[in-house]
Amino acid sequence: MTKKQSAPAAINTIYDHQAIEKKWQTVWEDQELFQHSLKQYQQVEAAKKLYLLFAFAYPSGAGLHVGHVESKTALDILARYYRMQGQQVFFPVGWDAFGLPAENYAIKTGVPPAKTTKKAIDTFRRQIKRLAISYDWQTELATCHPGYYQWTQWLFLELYKKGLAYQAKAPVNWCPSCQTVLANEQVVEGACERCDSEVSQKEMKQWFFKITDYQDELLSGLDQVDWPEPTKQQQRHWIGKKQGIEISYSVVDTQEEIVCFTTRPDTNFGATFVVLAPEHQLVSQIIKGQVNLPESVKATAVIQQLRAYVKQAQKKTELERQTEGRKKSGVFTGLYALNPLTNKKMPIWVSDFVLAGFGTGAVVGVPGHDQRDFEFVEFVNRSHPQQQIEVIRVVVGSDGDDSPITQIEQVQEDHGTMINSEFLNGLDIHQAIPKIMDYMEEHGLGKRVTIYKLRDWLISRQRYWGTPIPIVYDPDGKPHPVKKEHLPWLLPTDVDFKPTGESPLRSSKEFIQRTEKLYGKGWRPEFDTMDTFVDSSWYYLRYTDPRNQQEFANPQRLKSWLPVDFYMIGPEHIVLHLLYSRFFTKFLRDQGYLDFDEPFLKMRHQGMILGPDGKKMSKSKGNVINPDKVVAEFGADTLRVYEMFMGPLDADKPWDASSVRGVYRFLRRVYELVIGHLNRADQTSKPLSNGQVVQQLHQTIKKVTDDVPKLKFNTAIAAMMEFVNTWEAQVKDGSPALDLTAVQNFVQLLAPFAPFLAEELWHQIKAAKTAKSVHLTDWPSYDATLAQQNQVTIGVQVNGKLRGELTIDLEEKDHQKQVIAQAKDLSSVQKWLKDRQLVKEIYVPGKIVSLVVK
RNA sequence: GCCGCGGUGGCGGAACUGGUAGACGCGUAGGUCUCAAAAACCUAUGAGGUUUAUCCUCAUGUGAGUUCGAUUCUCACCCGCGGCACCA
Numbered sequence: 001m002t003k004k005q006s007a008p009a010a011i012n013t014i015y016d017h018q019a020i021e022k023k024w025q026t027v028w029e030d031q032e033l034f035q036h037s038l039k040q041y042q043q044v045e046a047a048k049k050l051y052l053l054f055a056f057a058y059p060s061g062a063g064l065h066v067g068h069v070e071s072k073t074a075l076d077i078l079a080r081y082y083r084m085q086g087q088q089v090f091f092p093v094g095w096d097a098f099g100l101p102a103e104n105y106a107i108k109t110g111v112p113p114a115k116t117t118k119k120a121i122d123t124f125r126r127q128i129k130r131l132a133i134s135y136d137w138q139t140e141l142a143t144c145h146p147g148y149y150q151w152t153q154w155l156f157l158e159l160y161k162k163g164l165a166y167q168a169k170a171p172v173n174w175c176p177s178c179q180t181v182l183a184n185e186q187v188v189e190g191a192c193e194r195c196d197s198e199v200s201q202k203e204m205k206q207w208f209f210k211i212t213d214y215q216d217e218l219l220s221g222l223d224q225v226d227w228p229e230p231t232k233q234q235q236r237h238w239i240g241k242k243q244g245i246e247i248s249y250s251v252v253d254t255q256e257e258i259v260c261f262t263t264r265p266d267t268n269f270g271a272t273f274v275v276l277a278p279e280h281q282l283v284s285q286i287i288k289g290q291v292n293l294p295e296s297v298k299a300t301a302v303i304q305q306l307r308a309y310v311k312q313a314q315k316k317t318e319l320e321r322q323t324e325g326r327k328k329s330g331v332f333t334g335l336y337a338l339n340p341l342t343n344k345k346m347p348i349w350v351s352d353f354v355l356a357g358f359g360t361g362a363v364v365g366v367p368g369h370d371q372r373d374f375e376f377v378e379f380v381n382r383s384h385p386q387q388q389i390e391v392i393r394v395v396v397g398s399d400g401d402d403s404p405i406t407q408i409e410q411v412q413e414d415h416g417t418m419i420n421s422e423f424l425n426g427l428d429i430h431q432a433i434p435k436i437m438d439y440m441e442e443h444g445l446g447k448r449v450t451i452y453k454l455r456d457w458l459i460s461r462q463r464y465w466g467t468p469i470p471i472v473y474d475p476d477g478k479p480h481p482v483k484k485e486h487l488p489w490l491l492p493t494d495v496d497f498k499p500t501g502e503s504p505l506r507s508s509k510e511f512i513q514r515t516e517k518l519y520g521k522g523w524r525p526e527f528d529t530m531d532t533f534v535d536s537s538w539y540y541l542r543y544t545d546p547r548n549q550q551e552f553a554n555p556q557r558l559k560s561w562l563p564v565d566f567y568m569i570g571p572e573h574i575v576l577h578l579l580y581s582r583f584f585t586k587f588l589r590d591q592g593y594l595d596f597d598e599p600f601l602k603m604r605h606q607g608m609i610l611g612p613d614g615k616k617m618s619k620s621k622g623n624v625i626n627p628d629k630v631v632a633e634f635g636a637d638t639l640r641v642y643e644m645f646m647g648p649l650d651a652d653k654p655w656d657a658s659s660v661r662g663v664y665r666f667l668r669r670v671y672e673l674v675i676g677h678l679n680r681a682d683q684t685s686k687p688l689s690n691g692q693v694v695q696q697l698h699q700t701i702k703k704v705t706d707d708v709p710k711l712k713f714n715t716a717i718a719a720m721m722e723f724v725n726t727w728e729a730q731v732k733d734g735s736p737a738l739d740l741t742a743v744q745n746f747v748q749l750l751a752p753f754a755p756f757l758a759e760e761l762w763h764q765i766k767a768a769k770t771a772k773s774v775h776l777t778d779w780p781s782y783d784a785t786l787a788q789q790n791q792v793t794i795g796v797q798v799n800g801k802l803r804g805e806l807t808i809d810l811e812e813k814d815h816q817k818q819v820i821a822q823a824k825d826l827s828s829v830q831k832w833l834k835d836r837q838l839v840k841e842i843y844v845p846g847k848i849v850s851l852v853v854k
Numbered sequence: 855g856c857c858g859c860g861g862u863g864g865c866g867g868a869a870c871u872g873g874u875a876g877a878c879g880c881g882u883a884g885g886u887c888u889c890a891a892a893a894a895c896c897u898a899u900g901a902g903g904u905u906u907a908u909c910c911u912c913a914u915g916u917g918a919g920u921u922c923g924a925u926u927c928u929c930a931c932c933c934g935c936g937g938c939a940c941c942a
Binding site: 229230231233234237238240242244260261262263264275326328352353354355357358359362363364365366370371372373375376451453571574575645646647648651652653654656658659660661662663665666668714715717718719720721722725793794795796797798799800801802804805826827828839840841842844847848850851852 | 855856857858859860865866867868873874877878879880881894908909921922923935936937938940941942
């Protein structure tokens with residue numbers, strides 16, 4: 001390009017993204033462009049407030065990942081778009097800063113987690129600012145800061161006061177490598193989620209949160225929120241509400257009774273045995289000799305066998321259970337339960353396929369209609385021929401097979417008609433279920449119950465880098481809450497990180513001295529810390545008032561901003577984080593601190609960005625894309641627009657380096673077009689012409705305006721590209737250019753996506769030092785009539801196949817007869833109509849003409 | 855096994871409520887510029903056919919169905935991904 005002599009100031013005709021982005025990052029930071037939401041809380045109008053939340057990141061030493069860039073950019077586009085639409089946007093930022101990686105690093109190197117975490121946060125902060133994510137940095141918080149975890153501890157104590165934080169001895173998943181207890185959800189295929197070591201079982205006294213108090217509301221509340229349906233399904237499944245019946249069976253020749261839970265009492269005429277979990281109370285009572293066994297039972301032998309089996313079952317690791325799969329084992333107790341329906345004696349076995357934690361830990365066996373029961377009977381009949389268990393068919397399925405059940409393929413569980421079941425015969429199983437339940441309740445044999453799969457939340461962790469549990473024990477070992485004036489109950493720093501199998505906090509002299517000084521001699525602190533999910537399940541409340549030292553957040557501020565209007569979160573947090581956050585919200589509401597039921601009104605997930613090879617990015621595969629490098633080469637705007645252009649936000653998409661260049665080309669063309677426009681002499685204030693570009697501009701404004709709220713950023717960008725193509729072609733053609741307003745509108749459209757470039761162009765256009773930021777301007781509106789095409793091209797089909805097309809003026813759109821006549825006149829259509837009989841004519845206005853011939 | 859999501863050119867992906875499949879971008883080929891390369895720009899680009907055209911045939915995982923018309927709706931199946939998993 002040649003330099004224009006007439007240009008008043010030197011306008012750089014080359015898109016220098018480095019200079020532009022550096023300049024505006026500094027200017028914005030100096031102006032504190034988006035740093036006012038905390039002060040504004042009193043002016044927030046309910047109808048206009050918009051709380052946009054990004055699931056805060058764990059600041060890992062590796063720095064920002066391109067996946068972070070995707071979701072942060074998406075949310076930032078929403079923030080900028082809605083601000084330009086006049087909404088009051090709350091867009092906070094913080095760090096999920098407690099956690100294992102920093103601690104593991106400390107074990108390896110001795111560098112304290114506080115130090116590495118601070119460094120990692122600094123890196124993240126620098127990278128995020130470089131990407132122009134328009135967070136309100138005054139909200140910034142970190143869960144490892146005493147000013148934050150003081151209130152995590154406060155929350156614990158509130159739960160403790162209400163009896164919702166309690167201690168219990170429980171078998172827990174123990175990772176021998178991390179030397180800590182793991183929550184069920186941190187055990188993946190029998191191995192530790194973090195280090196992959198085999199997980200074993202261990203009995204320990206632990207702290208729990210009683211989330212089960214809210215199970216019904218956690219379920220029903222899902223109907224109020226706008227979340228992806230699959231996510232809701234997963235939560236429902238996790239809570240696992242089931243209707244069934246608890247049936248009591250008396251144990252023959254003893255005083256004992258066994259209660260079994262079942263959802264399928266309809267098959268009870270086919271029940272032929274009972275199985276207890278190894279942890280069942282009756283089993284331990286027998287072992288301890290607390291049960292008067294009938295004389296027929298060889299007590300010593302049975303007790304010995306049971307003891308051995310129970311011991312072996314307890315020792316089994318999750319992994320062993322997995323690899324054994326469905327292979328059955330078990331021990332006969334010598335006892336029998338009476339089936340009240342058939343008066344048959346059912347042998348009572350102990351087997352580890354029955355889970356102690358579900359239902360009553362005892363199951364009534366119907367081998368004909370439950371695969372597990374059938375497998376168990378196969379095991380018994382094979383290994384204990386003298387203890388044969390009968391298989392009775394009580395349901396006939398749709399295949400009509402009513403022969404004796406001898407193969408597992410014949411065992412069917414969920415449909416059919418009752419047989420061999422007296423008063424249930426002939427009924428469909430779905431009718432039989434309520435009928436037998438009524439019968440059992442009337443005869444005192446059982447009681448309808450609802451059970452849940454959801455367990456209370458085990459929050460104790462034998463780790464260092466977490467929030468200390470604010471509990472102290474008196475010399476008798478009785479727990480007491482840490483007094484309010486002693487919060488924050490500081491995490492000690494004089495600890496040995498090396499794992500010993502005990503909580504690292506035990507090694508802190510200061511911690512013990514502090515406790516004794518404040519509470520008395522012989523007093524000890526709780527040495528465990530909290531699961532980091534506790535920290536991360538209430539942070540969205542603290543954001544509104546992150547420096548408050550008197551309360552976890554000011555009620556007025558909470559009222560102004562909450563609940564969260566839009567939550568962007570990775571699919572990996574679907575179950576736990578969301579469930580826990582909802583639990584805290586409901587608890588705090590019940591304590592009068594909050595006035596809403598659900599914390600996250602609308603939620604969406606971002607997909608994963610894969611390596612160029614289509615596989616998940618990982619260091620070992622060497623397919624990791626570093627966002628810093630992309631920014632250095634092409635600029636943050638290109639990185640942002642590229643990631644938004646890759647495809648639908650919630651899909652997994654592979655990285656493509658050449659497509660990045662394609663986006664860069666697009667932004668450069670925009671820059672050159674706008675600058676070229678300004679450099680041309682005739683640019684001033686021509687009236688808006690009715691040319692094709694102007695029409696397309698209005699269509700583009702409409703498209704972008706519609707697509708952004710739907711998160712369809714890829715198609716919004718495609719529309720802007722199309723507009724630029726047309727505009728450029730017109731300029732090359734020498735056709736009349738756009739007027740300045742149109743150019744401005746386009747720059748505004750681009751602003752949420754490429755904030756640096758848009759700002760630069762905006763100021764070039766305005767050419768005044770005092771011009772305000774493009775990001776503070778009003779979103780452009782479009783003229784609906786102008787956006788409309790004045791002509792439409794419609795297809796003409798003969799027998800369903802496209803044979804021609806027809807362009808008509810929009811006003812003629814509804815003149816059915818004329819349009820069909822014109823369609824028939826087309827020569828390309830004529831030859832298909834010739835010598836054939838026209839049987840049907842269809843016209844869908846503005847869409848298609850369809851002719852049917854014979 | 856159960857629950858959920860998905861399958862469209864060489865690639866990422868478009869397609870409103872059933873109405874012209876392949877927008878936009880990448881890649882590729884040819885060209886322009888250049889001593890040359892890169893970059894940039896221009897043209898073409900689903901596959902196949904022939905009479906090279908305002909042409910025809912095929913084509914949205916497979917097979918059927920509904921319809922004037924199906925990527926879109928229904929049924930059956932195949933494949934891939936994610937989650938749960940001996941939950942009674």
